[in-house]
Structure formats: structure tokens, C-alpha cells
Amino acid sequence: MYxxxxxxxxxxxxxxxxxxxxxxxxxxxxxxxxxxxxxxLNQPSRLVSLLGIADLVGLSESGGEMTIKGATNxxxxxxxxxxxxxxxxxxxxxxxxxxxxxxGTIGGSIANNDPSACYPAAAMACQATIVTNTREIAADDFFxxxxxxxxxxxxxxxxxxxxxxxxxxxxxxxxPASRFPLTGxxxxxxxxxxxxxxxGASNDGVFxxxxxxxxxxxxxxxxxxxxxxxxxxxxxxxLHGSAEYRAHLVKVLTGRGVAAC
Amino acid sequence: xxxxxxxxxxxxxxxxxxxxxLSSFLxxxxxxxGTHVGCDTSQCGACTVHxxxxxxxxxxxxxxxxxxxxxxxxxxxxxxxxxxNTIQQAFQDYHGLQCGFCTPGMVMAASSLLEQNPKxxxxxxxxxxxxxxxxxxxxxxxxxxxxxxxxxxxxxxAAE
Ligand SMILES: Cc1cc2nc3c(=O)[nH]c(=O)nc-3n(C[C@H](O)[C@H](O)[C@H](O)COP(=O)(O)OP(=O)(O)OC[C@H]3O[C@@H](n4cnc5c(N)ncnc54)[C@H](O)[C@@H]3O)c2cc1C
Ligand code: FES
Ligand code: FES
Numbered sequence: 001m002y003x004x005x006x007x008x009x010x011x012x013x014x015x016x017x018x019x020x021x022x023x024x025x026x027x028x029x030x031x032x033x034x035x036x037x038x039x040x041l042n043q044p045s046r047l048v049s050l051l052g053i054a055d056l057v058g059l060s061e062s063g064g065e066m067t068i069k070g071a072t073n074x075x076x077x078x079x080x081x082x083x084x085x086x087x088x089x090x091x092x093x094x095x096x097x098x099x100x101x102x103x104g105t106i107g108g109s110i111a112n113n114d115p116s117a118c119y120p121a122a123a124m125a126c127q128a129t130i131v132t133n134t135r136e137i138a139a140d141d142f143f144x145x146x147x148x149x150x151x152x153x154x155x156x157x158x159x160x161x162x163x164x165x166x167x168x169x170x171x172x173x174x175x176p177a178s179r180f181p182l183t184g185x186x187x188x189x190x191x192x193x194x195x196x197x198x199x200g201a202s203n204d205g206v207f208x209x210x211x212x213x214x215x216x217x218x219x220x221x222x223x224x225x226x227x228x229x230x231x232x233x234x235x236x237x238x239l240h241g242s243a244e245y246r247a248h249l250v251k252v253l254t255g256r257g258v259a260a261c
Numbered sequence: 262x263x264x265x266x267x268x269x270x271x272x273x274x275x276x277x278x279x280x281x282x283l284s285s286f287l288x289x290x291x292x293x294x295g296t297h298v299g300c301d302t303s304q305c306g307a308c309t310v311h312x313x314x315x316x317x318x319x320x321x322x323x324x325x326x327x328x329x330x331x332x333x334x335x336x337x338x339x340x341x342x343x344x345x346n347t348i349q350q351a352f353q354d355y356h357g358l359q360c361g362f363c364t365p366g367m368v369m370a371a372s373s374l375l376e377q378n379p380k381x382x383x384x385x386x387x388x389x390x391x392x393x394x395x396x397x398x399x400x401x402x403x404x405x406x407x408x409x410x411x412x413x414x415x416x417x418x419a420a421e
Pocket of ligand 3: 357358359360361362363364394395396397398
């Protein structure tokens with residue numbers, strides 16, 4: 001790994017200032033960034049740790065919305081959202097393994113937008129709002145394809161705000177070697193709509209399966225989607241599964257998610 | 262830079278660069294080589310230690326991030342008189358190790374599980390060990406050891 005300067009500010013303002021340096025980069029749990037640095041795929045001059053910023057940690061709920069601060073780790077979400085938003089808590093509790101969950105954060109996961117990451121599926125299904133140090137971005141506009149987001153250089157995810165659904169469920173079809181989902185589907189049921197967020201399937205990254213959302217809005221049962229087909233054209237195809245297999249999984253997992261809600 | 266942390270109850274300091282991993286710091290700077298590095302890619306869990314009471318992979322955390330924290334490694338697990346603690350003894354009794362390379366990480370992961378969940382089921386044990394890979398034992402005896410360490414019935418465990 002190339003060397004870099006390590007800084008650990010205690011406020012968002014200090015972090016933003018430290019990130020002004022051209023090759024500076026934020027560091028949260030490091031569960032994605034450290035392996036990347038080891039492979040020398042990345043060469044920051046300075047890493048700005050966000051984990052020392054007390055303001056960036058914790059969950060709160062008000063007016064039917066749950067706000068999770070950017071540097072909150074997966075284990076904390078799994079424990080603290082368990083009663084008020086069990087679908088999301090279960091998602092967080094299945095990410096990687098216990099050690100990964102004690103370090104990895106929601107902000108890091110959302111900012112990284114790995115095509116197989118779990119949180120983006122929930123953010124899309126729930127039409128969450130991504131809050132940064134400068135603005136608020138709707139999930140639909142935030143995720144721009146594999147590893148690409150609407151974030152500008154030096155912009156930090158400070159929180160993610162989820163409208164809490166009446167019921168929700170995350171179906172993770174695990175790829176046992178990486179422990180990421182091979183494909184994952186988050187189903188969220190609201191009084192007036194249904195959200196279906198899909199990860200690990202498309203070459204364009206996380207997406208909403210809108211046809212299923214519409215069908216489920218009028219009939220929330222696995223039968224409602226039995227006649228639909230997911231096109232395999234844009235699906236990821238690799239040694240773990242073909243495009244057709246992933247397309248099939250999207251439908252099966254959506255059905256299971258609805259049944260489990 | 263100088264980094265200071267409490268390791269197994271004692272305050273310890275050493276030199277670290279920004280890129281120095283906690284695993285390298287413990288092994289090379291502090292001489293605590295019980296923390297093993299199996300993969301260095303966050304997959305195997307051999308490097309598992311506790312930071313402020315929570316299990317982490319020491320190869321996937323910078324030493325600088327552990328500044329001021331309380332770290333426990335496998336060297337801090339034995340009883341005060343030097344005898345093996347309950348989990349370690351159970352690993353010996355139930356042949357939970359062969360080459361022993363994964364064992365420090367397994368013991369650290371197991372103790373973290375038993376702190377949160379003193380009577381885990383077999384499934385819970387296996388789930389908790391998702392991030393700890395053993396290439397020797399086939400896991401059954403590790404699961405048995407953890408069952409035994411938690412005071413539960415062992416013969417009921419694991420289809421073999
Ligand atoms: C063995 C293993 C298994 C895993 N399994 C899963 C899984 O099943 N599902 C899953 O979803 N993930 C999984 N992960 C990834 C894990 O969830 C990561 O923690 C997460 O993707 C990145 O979060 P982090 O806090 O570690 O970010 P870091 O690694 O610190 O950062 C990742 C990237 O985001 C940037 N960044 C970090 N924080 C912010 C911020 N607040 N604002 C803007 N940019 C930021 C960094 O500069 C970097 O580019 C796994 C990881 C490992 C090692
Ligand atoms: S050496 Fe850290 S996970 Fe393998
Ligand atoms: S005992 Fe050899 S790797 Fe586990």
C-alpha cells in the first residue's frame with residue numbers, strides 16, 4: 001500500500017476542509033477502501049477518517065422517518081433499528097460477517113455504490129433521501145450506475161433518511177465466497193405504494209423494478225408478479241451466475257420478500 | 262507518528278505510518294505475534310481482535326484508528342495464572358484446532374459471540390463464524406468447542 005497522511009477530525013466542517021486537498025479521500029469503516037488500497041488501485045495523499053465525528057453517528061426517528069447518520073456502523077443499525085424498522089435491521093445484520101459489521105458504515109456503503117451492496121437496494125425501495133454536507137439527494141438521482149454516484153469531489157454523506165414502511169423484507173441470495181449478495185431484493189410496503197429495490201443484478205447497478213412495484217401496489221401478494229418477466233439483457237453475467245439466472249432470481253426473491261412481509 | 266493504545270490491559274505505544282495496519286502494529290511494533298495474518302484481504306478472520314470490546318479484523322483497520330482504544334488480543338485471553346480460559350480449554354478438549362493458524366481469530370470471535378449471546382444455538386455459532394475460515398478442522402469441532410464453552414450439551418451438535 002502507498003503511504004498517505006492520516007487525519008481524524010472531530011467535526012464535519014474540519015473534515016470537509018481536510019478533503020479540499022486534491023488527492024484527499026474520506027475513510028469510514030475501511031472495509032472496502034483498505035482492501036482497495038492494498039491492491040494499489042487507489043493512491044490518496046491523505047485519508048480523512050470520519051469515525052471521530054460524534055455528529056455523524058446514530059439513528060433517530062421522527063414523523064415516520066428514520067435518519068441514520070453516515071458513520072453509523074452496520075452492527076449498530078442491526079441492533080437499534082430492530083423494533084422500528086426490522087427489514088432494514090435484518091439487512092444490516094446480514095452484511096458480511098460480525099467484524100465487517102462492527103466497522104463498515106452506511107455512508108461508506110452508499111457512497112461506494114458497489115453493484116452488489118445491500119443498503120442501496122433499501123434506499124431505492126424506500127425512496128430514501130441521501131443527505132450530504134451540502135445538499136439532499138433523492139435515491140433515484142443519487143445512484144448513477146456501478147460504483148458511480150451523484151457525489152461531488154470532497155462531498156460527504158452525512159445521513160440517509162428512510163421513510164419507514166409498514167412492512168419490509170430483504171432477501172439476500174448470498175454468494176458464499178464473498179458473502180455479498182449474488183442478487184438481493186428489498187421490498188417495502190407503504191400505505192400508498194410498494195417499493196422494490198434490486199441489487200447485484202444489473203450492469204447499471206441498483207435499480208427499482210417498477211413493473212413489480214405497480215403490480216404489487218394494487219395486489220400485495222406473490223401472485224401479482226407471477227405473470228411478469230425480468231429482461232436478462234442488462235443483467236450481470238459472471239462465473240457465479242448468468243444473466244438469465246440473475247433475472248430469474250430477481251423475480252423469485254421479490255416473491256419471497258412479499259410473502260415474508 | 263506515535264500511536265498509543267491499551268493492549269491487554271497495559272498502555273502501549275509505538276511508531277506507525279498512516280498506512281500501518283493494526284495487525285502489523287501489534288505483530289511488528291509490539292511483538293504480539295499471536296494475532297495471525299492469513300489472507301490480509303479481509304476474508305479469513307485469523308487476525309480478529311477486539312477493539313473497545315467489539316471484534317474487528319486487525320488487517321482491515323489502521324493502527325492510527327486504534328489510538329486511545331482498548332485492544333484485546335489472543336495474548337490477553339488466558340486466565341491470570343496463565344492457564345487456558347474456558348474457550349481455549351474447550352478448543353483443546355474438543356480438538357477445535359489442528360494446525361492452529363486460525364485459532365486466535367476463532368477464539369476472539371467465539372468470545373465476542375458468547376459475550377452477546379451466552380447460550381448460542383449451533384446455527385448462531387456457525388453464522389457468527391462466517392468471517393473466520395479454517396482450512397483444517399471442517400468446523401464441526403470448533404462448533405462443539407464453543408457449545409461446550411457455553412456450558413451446553415455437546416453430543417447434540419453437528420451432523421458429521
Ligand atoms: C468480507 C466482507 C464482506 C462484505 N459483505 C458485504 C455485504 O454482504 N453487503 C454489503 O452491502 N457490503 C458488504 N461488504 C462491504 C461493507 O459493507 C463495507 O463496509 C461498505 O461497503 C463500505 O463501508 P465503509 O464504511 O467500510 O467504507 P470505506 O471502505 O471506508 O469507504 C468506501 C468508499 O466510500 C468513500 N466514503 C466512505 N465514507 C463516506 C462518506 N460518509 N461520504 C462520502 N464518501 C465516503 C471512501 O472514500 C471510499 O471510496 C463486505 C465487506 C467485506 C470486507
Ligand atoms: S488476515 Fe485479516 S481477515 Fe485474513
Ligand atoms: S486449525 Fe488449521 S486453519 Fe484452522
